[in-house]
Amino acid sequence: MADPRVDYDGWHARVAGADALDTPWHRLVQESLSIPRDLDGQRVLEIACGRGDFASWCAARSRPARFLAADFSMTAVRLARARVLTSAENGRVSFAQGDVQALALPDNSMDTVICCETIEHVPDPRGAVRELARVLRPGGRLFLTTPNYLGPMGAYRGYMRLTGRRFTEEGQPINQFLLAPLVRRWVSAAGLRIVRAVTSGLYLPFPGRPPLLLIDRSRWLGPFGLHALTVADKPRRAEAAAEQRRQAASR
Numbered sequence: 001m002a003d004p005r006v007d008y009d010g011w012h013a014r015v016a017g018a019d020a021l022d023t024p025w026h027r028l029v030q031e032s033l034s035i036p037r038d039l040d041g042q043r044v045l046e047i048a049c050g051r052g053d054f055a056s057w058c059a060a061r062s063r064p065a066r067f068l069a070a071d072f073s074m075t076a077v078r079l080a081r082a083r084v085l086t087s088a089e090n091g092r093v094s095f096a097q098g099d100v101q102a103l104a105l106p107d108n109s110m111d112t113v114i115c116c117e118t119i120e121h122v123p124d125p126r127g128a129v130r131e132l133a134r135v136l137r138p139g140g141r142l143f144l145t146t147p148n149y150l151g152p153m154g155a156y157r158g159y160m161r162l163t164g165r166r167f168t169e170e171g172q173p174i175n176q177f178l179l180a181p182l183v184r185r186w187v188s189a190a191g192l193r194i195v196r197a198v199t200s201g202l203y204l205p206f207p208g209r210p211p212l213l214l215i216d217r218s219r220w221l222g223p224f225g226l227h228a229l230t231v232a233d234k235p236r237r238a239e240a241a242a243e244q245r246r247q248a249a250s251r
Contacts, residue, residue, distance in 0.1 A: 004123075007173035009075040012051070015170070016079055021053035024201050024216075025116045025145035028229040029054075032196060035062050038141055042111035045135065047100045048072065048118035052080025052093070058114075059084075059092040068110075070098030072122075100128040108137040116145045119183070120169070120176040126186045133190035138236040142192060143229070148180035148199055151224035156205035180228035192232035199225025 033039065039062035049055050049069035059067055071077050074097050081095050098104060100115065101124050113136050119125035132142055147169070149157060157167045157177060169175050184194055202218075203211035203226055215221060 004173060005072065005074075008073040008121075011172060012071075012073045012076040012079065016051060020050050021057060023117075024227040025229070026054055026057075028145060028198060028200060028227060029114060029116060029143045030057075032143060032198075032229060032231050033058075038112045038143075039064050039067075041065050043109065043137075044068070044112045044114070045070070045103075045105070045110045046114040046116075047098060047103065047132070048115060048121075049080055049095070050076050052083045052095070054114070054116065055080065055093045056084055064092070065111075067093045068096060069093050070096045070103075072097070072099050101131060103131050103135050105135045107134055110135050111137055111140045112143070113140070114143045116143075117147070117169075119144070120146055120178045121172050121174045122176075123174065125176050125178065125183075129183070129186040130190045133187070133192050133234065136192070136234045138234050140234050141195075142187070142232045142234075144183070144187065144232070145227065145229050146178050146180065146183050147226055148183075148223070148228040149177055149226075150179045150181070151202060151226060153203055153205055153211065153226050154179075156211075180223065180230070183228065184230055187230055187232050191234065193235050194230060194232045196229070196231035199223070199228045201226040 039058055042064050043066045044064045046055050046069045049071050052069060055069035069080060077095050077097055084093050100118055101122055113132050115132055119128040122128050136142055160167045167175060180199060184197060187194060199221055200217050202215040202221055202224055204214050205211045
């Protein structure tokens with residue numbers, strides 16, 4: 001049986017030179033982050049930090065109390081450390097190996113949690129969402145991006161399966177079929193309150209070629225955009241109790 005850690009070490013080594021910051025999902029998070037609220041003086045976790053590009057971007061614009069960038073792949077961690085050591089953000093970010101399905105952090109220990117395009121590449125994406133919620137402190141915010149296959153790219157995945165071909169996202173070893181509404185149900189079930197949900201990117205797939213971007217943003221894109229951002233906060237105890245009473249009264 002293949003070892004996912006070995007597979008992802010190899011994948012990160014192959015894509016080490018690719019641009020990992022100017023992406024649709026990072027743009028969605030950049031637009032939604034409030035730097036004073038979410039970063040300055042905060043304990044921040046970016047899980048699945050890749051080669052460190054987004055951690056470096058955040059650290060260059062803020063003064064977090066702690067910024068922990070972690071990745072399942074030790075190759076990614078080494079590449080990220082090397083990048084930050086040669087940048088102005090050296091000393092503002094610490095790196096570690098970590099699994100989003102089993103974070104080595106105490107409950108309620110992080111003020112801000114950032115997780116971009118990650119849970120679709122693990123065996124238990126719903127368990128990963130529970131872990132993200134567990135380490136988030138009451139009052140803290142989660143920024144979670146995932147692909148949303150409720151559109152043409154999802155239909156294309158179905159077509160590939162019917163024709164006996166395997167679909168991958170940029171050659172990644174694990175590629176779960178996720179829908180934004182399902183992911184948001186998982187987020188709510190984990191005890192978080194969704195405060196923003198947005199999608200972007202409607203694509204037309206072509207076999208053997210990169211998909212063609214038809215629409216980047218529009219009001220009607222709604223549930224069909226490929227790139228989905230969910231921003232959620234963790235209610236404080238009094239707020240959570242009030243919400244439970246409200247739900248009980250409405251039954």
